[in-house]
Amino acid sequence: MRALLVVNPTATTTRPRTREVLVSALSAELDLEIVETTHRGHAIELGTRAARESYDVVVALGGDGTVNEVVNGLLVDGPRADLPSLGVVPGGSANVFIRALGAPRDPVDATGLLLEALREGRRRTIGLGRVNDRWFIFCAGYGLDAAVVSRVESARSTGRTATPGLYVRSAVAQYLTGPERQAANVELKIDPPDAALGRTADRETSEPNGRFAAVIVQNCSPWTYLGARPVNPCPDASFETGLDLLALRAWRLPSTLRTVWQILSPRPDPHGRQILRRHDLSGFVLRTDTPLAAQVDGDYLGELTEMRFSGVPDALRVVV
Numbered sequence: 664m665r666a667l668l669v670v671n672p673t674a675t676t677t678r679p680r681t682r683e684v685l686v687s688a689l690s691a692e693l694d695l696e697i698v699e700t701t702h703r704g705h706a707i708e709l710g711t712r713a714a715r716e717s718y719d720v721v722v723a724l725g726g727d728g729t730v731n732e733v734v735n736g737l738l739v740d741g742p743r744a745d746l747p748s749l750g751v752v753p754g755g756s757a758n759v760f761i762r763a764l765g766a767p768r769d770p771v772d773a774t775g776l777l778l779e780a781l782r783e784g785r786r787r788t789i790g791l792g793r794v795n796d797r798w799f800i801f802c803a804g805y806g807l808d809a810a811v812v813s814r815v816e817s818a819r820s821t822g823r824t825a826t827p828g829l830y831v832r833s834a835v836a837q838y839l840t841g842p843e844r845q846a847a848n849v850e851l852k853i854d855p856p857d858a859a860l861g862r863t864a865d866r867e868t869s870e871p872n873g874r875f876a877a878v879i880v881q882n883c884s885p886w887t888y889l890g891a892r893p894v895n896p897c898p899d900a901s902f903e904t905g906l907d908l909l910a911l912r913a914w915r916l917p918s919t920l921r922t923v924w925q926i927l928s929p930r931p932d933p934h935g936r937q938i939l940r941r942h943d944l945s946g947f948v949l950r951t952d953t954p955l956a957a958q959v960d961g962d963y964l965g966e967l968t969e970m971r972f973s974g975v976p977d978a979l980r981v982v983v
Contacts, residue, residue, distance in 0.1 A: 664719045664781065666693040667747075669709050669733055671700050671725030674754030675825065677770050682724065685752055685774050689722065692778055700729065710736020718747040720781070720982060724770075726755015727800070731960040734791070734979065735798050742978045748786055750777045750982040756825045757961070760800045763883045763902075764789075764983050780982045789902035791978040792882040794970050798978075799959040802886050805849070805949055805970055806877030807914070809956035810837050813963045827889045838914060848953070849875040851910065851939075854946040875910045875939075878949055880972060882906060887961075895931040899942050905974035908947065910939040946973040 668689060670682065677685070689695055700706050706723070710733040713721045723733045730751055737746055751761045752770050764787070767773045780786075792799045804812070814833040819825055879886060881900035885893035897907035911922065918937045925933040933940065941947075954966035 664693050665717075666695050666720045666722060666750075667709065667713045667718050668695055668697045668722045668724060669700065669706050669729065670697060671706070671723075671729040671754060674725045674729070675756045677724070677754040681770065682754075685724065685770060688774055688778065692781070693720075700725075700732075704732065706732030707736040707739075710734065711739045713737065713747050714739065717745070720748045720750055722750040722752060722777070724752040724754055726753070727757060727760050727960050728755070728962050730760050731798070731800055731962060734800055738791075738798050738978065742975065746980070748980040748982050750781070752777065757888050759802070759885070759887050760883075760960075762888065763801055763885065764981060766983050777982055785982065786980045787983050788977050788980050790882065790904070790974060790976040792880065792906050793973045793975055794880075794957075794959060795967075797959055797964070799882060801881065801883050801960060803880040803957070803959045803970070803972070804878065805880075805957050805967075806875070806955050807834075807837060807911075808877060808879060809958035809963060812958040812961055813956055816963050831889070838919070849878065849910070849949055849951045849955070851875070851878075851908075852948045852950075853941070853944060854948070875912055876914045878908065878910045880906055880908050882974070889927075892927065894926055896926050896933055897940065897942070898931045905943040905945050905976075906947075906972060908939070908941045908944060909933060912937045912939070944972075944974060946971075948972070 686697060698709055706729050710721060714737045721733055723730045752773050753761045753768055754770055758768055761773060762768055766776055792803060794803050811833045814837060815825055815829055818829060823829060879896045881897040883902050884898050884900045885895045887894045896909040900907035918935060922933055925931060949970045951968055954968050957964040957967045957970060
Protein backbone atom coordinates (compact mmCIF):
# COMPACT_ATOMS: atom_id res chain seq x y z
CA MET A 664 0.00 0.00 0.00
CA ARG A 665 1.52 3.28 -1.14
CA ALA A 666 1.42 5.87 1.64
CA LEU A 667 2.65 9.39 2.28
CA LEU A 668 3.46 10.39 5.86
CA VAL A 669 3.30 14.14 6.42
CA VAL A 670 5.20 15.00 9.62
CA ASN A 671 5.04 18.31 11.43
CA PRO A 672 8.44 18.35 13.19
CA THR A 673 7.27 21.07 15.58
CA ALA A 674 4.20 19.11 16.74
CA THR A 675 3.48 20.01 20.36
CA THR A 676 3.21 16.61 22.05
CA THR A 677 5.52 14.26 20.13
CA ARG A 678 9.24 14.19 20.86
CA PRO A 679 11.72 13.26 18.10
CA ARG A 680 12.33 9.81 19.64
CA THR A 681 8.59 9.13 19.78
CA ARG A 682 8.22 10.18 16.15
CA GLU A 683 11.03 7.79 15.18
CA VAL A 684 9.18 4.90 16.82
CA LEU A 685 5.91 5.81 15.09
CA VAL A 686 7.60 6.19 11.70
CA SER A 687 9.32 2.82 12.16
CA ALA A 688 6.01 1.11 12.95
CA LEU A 689 4.31 2.60 9.91
CA SER A 690 7.26 1.85 7.61
CA ALA A 691 7.17 -1.83 8.58
CA GLU A 692 3.72 -2.27 7.04
CA LEU A 693 3.47 0.40 4.34
CA ASP A 694 5.34 1.47 1.24
CA LEU A 695 5.98 4.74 3.01
CA GLU A 696 7.34 8.07 1.82
CA ILE A 697 8.10 10.47 4.68
CA VAL A 698 8.15 14.26 4.32
CA GLU A 699 8.59 16.81 7.09
CA THR A 700 6.82 20.14 6.66
CA THR A 701 9.05 23.20 6.51
CA HIS A 702 6.62 26.12 6.21
CA ARG A 703 2.98 27.11 6.55
CA GLY A 704 0.99 25.65 3.68
CA HIS A 705 3.53 22.90 2.98
CA ALA A 706 1.09 20.17 4.05
CA ILE A 707 -1.43 21.55 1.52
CA GLU A 708 1.18 21.11 -1.21
CA LEU A 709 1.89 17.55 -0.06
CA GLY A 710 -1.80 16.64 0.14
CA THR A 711 -2.29 18.00 -3.39
CA ARG A 712 0.59 15.88 -4.70
CA ALA A 713 -0.78 12.78 -3.01
CA ALA A 714 -4.23 13.33 -4.54
CA ARG A 715 -2.80 13.78 -8.03
CA GLU A 716 -0.21 10.97 -7.85
CA SER A 717 -2.57 8.18 -6.77
CA TYR A 718 -1.37 7.41 -3.25
CA ASP A 719 -3.55 4.97 -1.32
CA VAL A 720 -3.36 6.74 2.02
CA VAL A 721 -1.96 9.96 3.48
CA VAL A 722 -1.09 9.98 7.18
CA ALA A 723 -0.84 13.31 8.99
CA LEU A 724 1.41 13.29 12.07
CA GLY A 725 0.74 16.56 13.85
CA GLY A 726 -2.01 18.69 15.29
CA ASP A 727 -5.33 19.83 13.86
CA GLY A 728 -3.62 22.51 11.78
CA THR A 729 -1.52 19.90 9.98
CA VAL A 730 -4.59 17.72 9.39
CA ASN A 731 -6.52 20.72 8.04
CA GLU A 732 -3.76 21.52 5.56
CA VAL A 733 -3.50 17.91 4.37
CA VAL A 734 -7.27 17.79 3.84
CA ASN A 735 -7.23 21.04 1.89
CA GLY A 736 -4.54 19.56 -0.33
CA LEU A 737 -6.38 16.28 -0.84
CA LEU A 738 -9.56 18.14 -1.81
CA VAL A 739 -7.95 20.82 -3.96
CA ASP A 740 -9.80 19.45 -7.01
CA GLY A 741 -12.89 18.49 -5.03
CA PRO A 742 -14.12 15.19 -3.56
CA ARG A 743 -13.91 12.05 -5.68
CA ALA A 744 -14.07 8.30 -5.11
CA ASP A 745 -10.41 7.56 -5.86
CA LEU A 746 -8.85 10.06 -3.46
CA PRO A 747 -6.36 8.71 -0.92
CA SER A 748 -7.79 7.90 2.48
CA LEU A 749 -6.71 10.04 5.42
CA GLY A 750 -5.01 8.65 8.51
CA VAL A 751 -4.11 10.73 11.56
CA VAL A 752 -1.50 10.31 14.28
CA PRO A 753 -2.19 13.05 16.85
CA GLY A 754 0.69 15.31 17.79
CA GLY A 755 -0.94 18.61 18.72
CA SER A 756 -2.23 20.14 21.93
CA ALA A 757 -5.98 19.52 21.45
CA ASN A 758 -6.28 16.99 18.58
CA VAL A 759 -9.99 17.71 18.28
CA PHE A 760 -10.52 15.94 14.94
CA ILE A 761 -9.06 12.56 15.87
CA ARG A 762 -10.81 12.59 19.26
CA ALA A 763 -14.15 13.48 17.62
CA LEU A 764 -13.70 10.37 15.46
CA GLY A 765 -13.38 8.30 18.64
CA ALA A 766 -9.70 7.44 18.14
CA PRO A 767 -7.11 7.57 20.95
CA ARG A 768 -5.42 10.84 21.83
CA ASP A 769 -2.13 9.05 22.61
CA PRO A 770 0.00 8.92 19.43
CA VAL A 771 1.31 5.39 20.06
CA ASP A 772 -2.19 4.00 20.67
CA ALA A 773 -3.51 5.93 17.66
CA THR A 774 -0.77 4.45 15.45
CA GLY A 775 -1.69 0.96 16.59
CA LEU A 776 -5.35 1.57 15.78
CA LEU A 777 -4.43 3.07 12.40
CA LEU A 778 -2.36 0.02 11.43
CA GLU A 779 -5.13 -2.32 12.59
CA ALA A 780 -7.67 -0.40 10.49
CA LEU A 781 -5.39 -0.53 7.44
CA ARG A 782 -4.94 -4.30 7.80
CA GLU A 783 -8.70 -4.81 8.08
CA GLY A 784 -9.59 -2.30 5.36
CA ARG A 785 -11.68 -0.13 7.69
CA ARG A 786 -12.71 3.23 6.29
CA ARG A 787 -15.27 5.81 7.41
CA THR A 788 -16.70 8.37 5.01
CA ILE A 789 -17.40 11.75 6.60
CA GLY A 790 -18.87 15.08 5.61
CA LEU A 791 -16.82 18.27 5.86
CA GLY A 792 -17.42 22.00 5.92
CA ARG A 793 -16.29 24.57 3.40
CA VAL A 794 -16.07 28.32 3.89
CA ASN A 795 -15.12 30.62 1.01
CA ASP A 796 -12.26 28.64 -0.59
CA ARG A 797 -11.18 26.73 2.54
CA TRP A 798 -12.20 23.27 3.79
CA PHE A 799 -12.56 22.71 7.52
CA ILE A 800 -12.76 19.45 9.41
CA PHE A 801 -14.46 20.32 12.69
CA CYS A 802 -15.14 24.03 13.28
CA ALA A 803 -15.04 27.62 12.10
CA GLY A 804 -15.67 30.88 13.88
CA TYR A 805 -16.48 34.54 13.23
CA GLY A 806 -15.89 37.13 15.92
CA LEU A 807 -14.73 36.49 19.46
CA ASP A 808 -13.46 32.90 19.19
CA ALA A 809 -11.44 33.79 16.10
CA ALA A 810 -9.96 36.80 17.88
CA VAL A 811 -8.94 34.46 20.70
CA VAL A 812 -7.23 32.19 18.16
CA SER A 813 -5.32 35.23 16.90
CA ARG A 814 -4.17 36.03 20.45
CA VAL A 815 -3.03 32.45 21.00
CA GLU A 816 -1.15 32.38 17.69
CA SER A 817 0.65 35.59 18.67
CA ALA A 818 1.60 34.07 22.03
CA ARG A 819 2.85 30.88 20.36
CA SER A 820 5.02 32.93 18.00
CA THR A 821 6.93 34.09 21.09
CA GLY A 822 7.56 30.52 22.22
CA ARG A 823 4.60 29.91 24.53
CA THR A 824 2.82 26.54 24.48
CA ALA A 825 -0.86 26.32 23.48
CA THR A 826 -2.24 25.03 26.77
CA PRO A 827 -5.91 25.14 27.89
CA GLY A 828 -4.87 27.83 30.38
CA LEU A 829 -3.51 30.02 27.58
CA TYR A 830 -6.80 29.75 25.69
CA VAL A 831 -8.84 30.59 28.79
CA ARG A 832 -6.68 33.62 29.65
CA SER A 833 -6.83 34.79 26.03
CA ALA A 834 -10.62 34.41 25.97
CA VAL A 835 -11.06 36.42 29.16
CA ALA A 836 -8.73 39.16 27.93
CA GLN A 837 -10.49 39.34 24.56
CA TYR A 838 -13.91 39.47 26.22
CA LEU A 839 -12.86 42.32 28.50
CA THR A 840 -10.94 44.41 25.96
CA GLY A 841 -11.98 43.31 22.46
CA PRO A 842 -14.37 45.21 20.18
CA GLU A 843 -16.76 42.24 19.98
CA ARG A 844 -18.61 43.44 23.10
CA GLN A 845 -20.25 45.95 20.78
CA ALA A 846 -21.91 43.46 18.45
CA ALA A 847 -21.29 43.85 14.74
CA ASN A 848 -24.30 43.95 12.45
CA VAL A 849 -23.97 40.42 11.03
CA GLU A 850 -26.53 39.28 8.48
CA LEU A 851 -27.20 35.55 8.35
CA LYS A 852 -28.79 34.16 5.18
CA ILE A 853 -29.64 30.45 5.18
CA ASP A 854 -29.72 28.59 1.86
CA PRO A 855 -32.27 27.29 1.00
CA PRO A 856 -34.49 29.73 2.94
CA ASP A 857 -36.62 26.95 4.46
CA ALA A 858 -33.56 25.04 5.76
CA ALA A 859 -34.10 26.52 9.22
CA LEU A 860 -37.67 25.23 9.38
CA GLY A 861 -37.94 21.97 11.28
CA ARG A 862 -34.20 21.87 11.93
CA THR A 863 -33.98 24.58 14.56
CA ALA A 864 -32.29 23.87 17.87
CA ASP A 865 -33.73 27.02 19.47
CA ARG A 866 -36.11 26.83 22.38
CA GLU A 867 -37.27 30.36 21.55
CA THR A 868 -38.28 31.48 18.08
CA SER A 869 -35.47 33.65 16.72
CA GLU A 870 -35.13 35.34 13.37
CA PRO A 871 -31.91 34.25 11.61
CA ASN A 872 -30.47 37.73 11.28
CA GLY A 873 -29.61 40.75 13.38
CA ARG A 874 -26.72 41.90 15.54
CA PHE A 875 -24.33 39.10 16.53
CA ALA A 876 -21.21 39.34 18.65
CA ALA A 877 -19.87 35.96 17.50
CA VAL A 878 -20.83 32.95 15.40
CA ILE A 879 -19.58 29.41 15.98
CA VAL A 880 -19.94 26.77 13.24
CA GLN A 881 -19.40 23.05 13.85
CA ASN A 882 -19.01 20.09 11.52
CA CYS A 883 -18.89 17.63 14.44
CA SER A 884 -19.12 17.53 18.20
CA PRO A 885 -17.32 18.67 20.28
CA TRP A 886 -16.19 22.12 19.17
CA THR A 887 -12.98 21.81 21.15
CA TYR A 888 -11.59 20.49 24.45
CA LEU A 889 -10.33 22.07 27.64
CA GLY A 890 -7.97 19.30 28.65
CA ALA A 891 -10.20 16.24 28.89
CA ARG A 892 -13.45 18.24 29.03
CA PRO A 893 -15.38 18.56 25.75
CA VAL A 894 -16.75 22.01 24.90
CA ASN A 895 -20.07 21.75 23.04
CA PRO A 896 -21.84 24.89 21.77
CA CYS A 897 -23.60 22.72 19.14
CA PRO A 898 -23.96 19.29 20.77
CA ASP A 899 -25.97 17.80 17.89
CA ALA A 900 -23.30 18.44 15.25
CA SER A 901 -22.07 15.33 13.43
CA PHE A 902 -19.86 14.21 10.55
CA GLU A 903 -23.02 12.55 9.15
CA THR A 904 -25.13 15.74 8.96
CA GLY A 905 -24.75 19.27 7.62
CA LEU A 906 -23.33 22.19 9.56
CA ASP A 907 -24.50 23.41 12.96
CA LEU A 908 -24.47 27.03 14.00
CA LEU A 909 -24.61 28.98 17.26
CA ALA A 910 -24.78 32.77 17.10
CA LEU A 911 -24.54 35.03 20.14
CA ARG A 912 -26.39 38.33 19.94
CA ALA A 913 -24.46 40.14 22.70
CA TRP A 914 -21.78 39.67 25.37
CA ARG A 915 -23.68 40.90 28.44
CA LEU A 916 -21.96 39.40 31.47
CA PRO A 917 -24.94 37.52 33.04
CA SER A 918 -26.07 35.91 29.78
CA THR A 919 -22.47 35.17 28.77
CA LEU A 920 -21.75 33.36 32.04
CA ARG A 921 -25.02 31.43 31.64
CA THR A 922 -24.12 30.40 28.09
CA VAL A 923 -20.60 29.30 29.10
CA TRP A 924 -22.12 27.20 31.89
CA GLN A 925 -24.58 25.61 29.46
CA ILE A 926 -21.82 24.82 26.96
CA LEU A 927 -19.57 23.22 29.58
CA SER A 928 -22.39 21.19 31.13
CA PRO A 929 -22.19 17.37 30.93
CA ARG A 930 -25.47 17.66 28.97
CA PRO A 931 -24.93 20.85 26.98
CA ASP A 932 -28.01 22.67 25.67
CA PRO A 933 -27.23 26.35 25.08
CA HIS A 934 -30.43 28.39 24.85
CA GLY A 935 -31.84 31.80 25.67
CA ARG A 936 -32.90 35.08 24.11
CA GLN A 937 -29.31 35.98 23.23
CA ILE A 938 -28.71 32.70 21.36
CA LEU A 939 -29.58 31.53 17.87
CA ARG A 940 -28.97 27.82 17.12
CA ARG A 941 -29.47 25.94 13.86
CA HIS A 942 -28.83 22.26 13.09
CA ASP A 943 -27.97 20.37 9.86
CA LEU A 944 -27.63 23.32 7.50
CA SER A 945 -26.55 22.75 3.91
CA GLY A 946 -25.37 26.31 3.42
CA PHE A 947 -25.49 29.87 4.71
CA VAL A 948 -23.74 33.23 4.41
CA LEU A 949 -22.51 35.60 7.10
CA ARG A 950 -21.93 39.22 6.14
CA THR A 951 -20.97 42.35 8.02
CA ASP A 952 -19.95 45.87 7.09
CA THR A 953 -17.32 45.84 9.83
CA PRO A 954 -14.59 43.20 9.27
CA LEU A 955 -14.50 40.54 11.97
CA ALA A 956 -11.85 38.01 12.94
CA ALA A 957 -12.33 34.60 11.29
CA GLN A 958 -10.84 31.16 11.93
CA VAL A 959 -11.11 27.57 10.70
CA ASP A 960 -9.98 24.58 12.80
CA GLY A 961 -8.02 26.91 15.07
CA ASP A 962 -6.19 28.62 12.19
CA TYR A 963 -6.62 32.41 12.09
CA LEU A 964 -7.71 33.70 8.66
CA GLY A 965 -7.61 37.43 9.37
CA GLU A 966 -10.55 39.87 9.36
CA LEU A 967 -13.29 39.25 6.79
CA THR A 968 -16.58 40.89 5.79
CA GLU A 969 -18.13 37.73 4.33
CA MET A 970 -18.02 34.00 5.07
CA ARG A 971 -19.92 31.67 2.70
CA PHE A 972 -20.48 28.25 4.26
CA SER A 973 -21.52 24.91 2.80
CA GLY A 974 -21.73 21.41 4.24
CA VAL A 975 -20.36 18.76 1.88
CA PRO A 976 -21.53 15.20 2.62
CA ASP A 977 -19.31 12.16 1.96
CA ALA A 978 -16.33 14.40 1.22
CA LEU A 979 -13.49 12.24 2.57
CA ARG A 980 -12.62 8.69 3.63
CA VAL A 981 -10.83 8.35 6.95
CA VAL A 982 -8.89 5.33 8.24
CA VAL A 983 -10.15 4.75 11.75
